[in-house]
Amino acid sequence: MNSLGSIRRSFAPWTDPSAKPYIEFRNVTKRFGDFTAVNDLSLSIYEREFFALLGASGCGKSTLLRMLAGFEEPTSGSIFLDGQDLRGIPPYRRPVNMMFQSYALFPHMTVEQNIAFGLKQDGMAKAEIEQRVTEMLKLVKLSQFAKRKPHQLSGGQRQRVALARAVAKRPKVLLLDEPLGALDKKLREETQFELMDLQQKLGLTFVVVTHDQEEAMTMADRIAILDKGEVMQVATPAEVYEAPGSRFVAGFVGTVNIFEGKVSAREGVAATIMTDGGVIHSENASDATVGSDVAFAIRPEKIKVSSKEPAPGVDNAMQGEVYDIAYLGDMTVYHVKLPNGQVVRASALNAARVTEDPLTWDDTAWISFRPDAGVILTR
Amino acid sequence: MQRAIAALTSRLVIVVPYLWLLAFFLVPFIIVFKISLSTTAIAMPPYEPVITLSNGIGAFFAQFRDLHFDNYAWLGDDPLYMRAYLSSVVIAGISTFLALLIGFPVAYGMARAPATLRPTLLMLVILPFWTSFLIRVYAWIGILKPEGLLNQFLLFTGIIDTPLVILNTHTAIFIGIVYSYLPFMILPLYASLEKMDYSLIEAANDLGCPPISAFWKITFPLTLPGVIAGCLLVFIPAVGEFVIPDLLGGSQTLMIGKTLWNEFFANRDWPVASAVAIILLLLLVVPIMFFQQAQARAQEQGK
Numbered sequence: 001m002n003s004l005g006s007i008r009r010s011f012a013p014w015t016d017p018s019a020k021p022y023i024e025f026r027n028v029t030k031r032f033g034d035f036t037a038v039n040d041l042s043l044s045i046y047e048r049e050f051f052a053l054l055g056a057s058g059c060g061k062s063t064l065l066r067m068l069a070g071f072e073e074p075t076s077g078s079i080f081l082d083g084q085d086l087r088g089i090p091p092y093r094r095p096v097n098m099m100f101q102s103y104a105l106f107p108h109m110t111v112e113q114n115i116a117f118g119l120k121q122d123g124m125a126k127a128e129i130e131q132r133v134t135e136m137l138k139l140v141k142l143s144q145f146a147k148r149k150p151h152q153l154s155g156g157q158r159q160r161v162a163l164a165r166a167v168a169k170r171p172k173v174l175l176l177d178e179p180l181g182a183l184d185k186k187l188r189e190e191t192q193f194e195l196m197d198l199q200q201k202l203g204l205t206f207v208v209v210t211h212d213q214e215e216a217m218t219m220a221d222r223i224a225i226l227d228k229g230e231v232m233q234v235a236t237p238a239e240v241y242e243a244p245g246s247r248f249v250a251g252f253v254g255t256v257n258i259f260e261g262k263v264s265a266r267e268g269v270a271a272t273i274m275t276d277g278g279v280i281h282s283e284n285a286s287d288a289t290v291g292s293d294v295a296f297a298i299r300p301e302k303i304k305v306s307s308k309e310p311a312p313g314v315d316n317a318m319q320g321e322v323y324d325i326a327y328l329g330d331m332t333v334y335h336v337k338l339p340n341g342q343v344v345r346a347s348a349l350n351a352a353r354v355t356e357d358p359l360t361w362d363d364t365a366w367i368s369f370r371p372d373a374g375v376i377l378t379r
Numbered sequence: 380m381q382r383a384i385a386a387l388t389s390r391l392v393i394v395v396p397y398l399w400l401l402a403f404f405l406v407p408f409i410i411v412f413k414i415s416l417s418t419t420a421i422a423m424p425p426y427e428p429v430i431t432l433s434n435g436i437g438a439f440f441a442q443f444r445d446l447h448f449d450n451y452a453w454l455g456d457d458p459l460y461m462r463a464y465l466s467s468v469v470i471a472g473i474s475t476f477l478a479l480l481i482g483f484p485v486a487y488g489m490a491r492a493p494a495t496l497r498p499t500l501l502m503l504v505i506l507p508f509w510t511s512f513l514i515r516v517y518a519w520i521g522i523l524k525p526e527g528l529l530n531q532f533l534l535f536t537g538i539i540d541t542p543l544v545i546l547n548t549h550t551a552i553f554i555g556i557v558y559s560y561l562p563f564m565i566l567p568l569y570a571s572l573e574k575m576d577y578s579l580i581e582a583a584n585d586l587g588c589p590p591i592s593a594f595w596k597i598t599f600p601l602t603l604p605g606v607i608a609g610c611l612l613v614f615i616p617a618v619g620e621f622v623i624p625d626l627l628g629g630s631q632t633l634m635i636g637k638t639l640w641n642e643f644f645a646n647r648d649w650p651v652a653s654a655v656a657i658i659l660l661l662l663l664v665v666p667i668m669f670f671q672q673a674q675a676r677a678q679e680q681g682k
Contacts, residue, residue, distance in 0.1 A: 069581075069585055070584075070585075071581055071584075090584070090589075091581070091584040091585050092584045092585070092586075092587050092588055092589050092590075093587075096585075097585055097586065098581075098582075098585045100578050100581070100582055102576065102578055104576065104578040104579050104581065104582035105582075106579060106582070106583075106597060107579075107601065108600050108601060117583070117586050117588070118586030118587055118588075121586055121587035121588050121592075122587055165586070169586065169587070
């Protein structure tokens with residue numbers, strides 16, 4: 001799976017069996033009354049990793065973060081940080097700092113005093129505090145705003161103060177709760193790269209909670225996808241996208257076409273599936289066994305749409321009619337309706353300004369894809 | 380035209396509170412002030428009329444020459460008044476502080492209670508107002524007197540052998556004032572605590588600040604406007620309080636409200652009583668102005 005996507009990573013301690021996890025959740029369960037927020041969850045995060053917890057609201061991602069910060073204690077199980085069991089250690093003694101979703105800047109203090117707050121708690125010398133604050137202000141490009149109060153700043157500036165305050169103490173781990181949630185789209189995209197830069201520069205371990213899959217894909221080294229308090233998959237962004245482990249993950253990250261069917265034959269990594277729409281040959285059979293119900297998942301950009309019938313012998317071709325067309329500038333998304341009623345999405349990059357094979361509404365169209373373009377999901 | 384009417388209407392709306400202030404504060408103040416400059420007389424009302432128009436314009440202006448501040452000088456000469464003012468301020472101050480000590484944890488608990496429970500708790504705080512103030516103070520006599528409920532209970536449980544003397548002491552006054560004015564302390568405190576963002580405390584903890592220290596560094600400064608409002612709402616009426624020291628404090632208690640009452644009704648010396656009232660007012664206007672300033676400052680801070 002190393003060649004998935006186009007990114008080859010040089011930083012991948014999770015592939016090294018001798019590497020020791022920096023943060024470790026061991027069979028952690030957290031209940032609030034009858035509600036189980038986190039269910040018997042185990043997870044390892046490595047030093048200097050940019051790790052994202054991704055999931056819809058209520059999936060338990062924020063609870064995980066709050067347990068790491070010390071605001072909640074696990075009902076059972078334990079959390080280790082750098083070999084130390086964190087149970088019973090109050091938040092003010094943990095070597096982690098958090099950037100809050102609401103930023104939680106102290107309204108009665110200036111930007112400078114906000115950033116210095118944590119340092120003062122450590123009893124750091126005054127001159128040293130001043131130096132560190134100046135350094136932090138420079139890092140987040142807010143030097144001229146040092147004397148302002150939070151309410152005199154814009155949303156983006158507040159976000160950066162919160163960040164500076166959280167990293168000022170050089171924590172072992174920086175926790176970020178929806179760090180970009182309150183920013184508008186353009187600012188969010190800029191800030192994503194700033195955050196990645198900052199993480200590289202400081203060499204800290206970042207754990208970020210987000211519900212925005214694009215944000216997680218852009219920033220994180222690895223993503224844990226959570227649902228109902230359980231980990232669905234932990235993998236790099238490319239793996240999550242190209243080799244989702246389940247229907248849930250495939251549907252949660254990006255757009256996907258799912259063909260439900262039954263495995264009729266299997267040979268090595270290849271398998272043949274009988275679906276409503278037709279026969280599909282796939283070369284990513286994973287653990288599918290003959291006769292089992294599986295799903296074949298394929299991303300829209302991996303499906304080719306054509307007005308002409310593919311040459312006989314071409315695998316995985318299905319006939320349908322163009323149901324809808326969305327022209328997005330850089331690409332066009334075709335919705336093709338198969339005879340069984342299923343609508344398949346296929347996107348085509350508009351590499352040329354004029355299409356040689358123009359398709360329009362209600363035209364008969366053929367979709368086709370290579371046997372290695374999709375994956376078979378057993379869960 | 381319509382805009383002119385709208386502008387006029389908005390002016391009128393502003394005028395209403397000023398009219399209210401004029402009719403119910405400034406006019407009575409001037410009347411009392413006028414009486415304070417007069418001399419007692421055996422008459423109805425019991426003082427020489429100060430300023431009237433009944434004797435013609437010439438006499439009207441001549442009246443101003445007869446005005447004197449003798450009553451104020453009298454207040455300075457007799458140490459009784461000084462002591463009464465001082466003792467009132469001290470009693471009100473101590474009571475305010477006690478009310479703050481009790482009120483803050485209560486307000487904090489209410490603000491942290493589940494949102495569904497808060498209206499009920501708020502209701503419980505306001506509930507005593509549904510009974511007459513006078514009856515509630517009388518009830519305390521029944522509780523605090525030597526053969527009262529409290530002593531009976533303490534004797535019954537064996538904590539004490541002889542009844543405690545609480546009624547007719549300063550302790551009884553403190554109890555009475557704190558009990559009566561506690562809601563005025565709790566409500567503004569609750570209002571400022573409730574709107575405080577709890578994640579600020581978590582942020583402080585996260586940055587290495589233990590809970591008690593976080594209280595003094597974050598919670599207290601942010602709720603200071605509520606603390607000041609609550610303290611003034613208790614302190615100001617407590618200074619002039621008459622019923623509680625009269626009923627619970629016994630005869631030897633010296634408070635300015637009681638002195639004032641005595642001057643008016645026992646001595647029938649309206650001019651001196653008015654002078655007492657004017658000085659009391661000035662005494663209270665100072666903290667009110669202080670409060671106004673604090674509020675303006677808080678507003679400027681945008682909190």
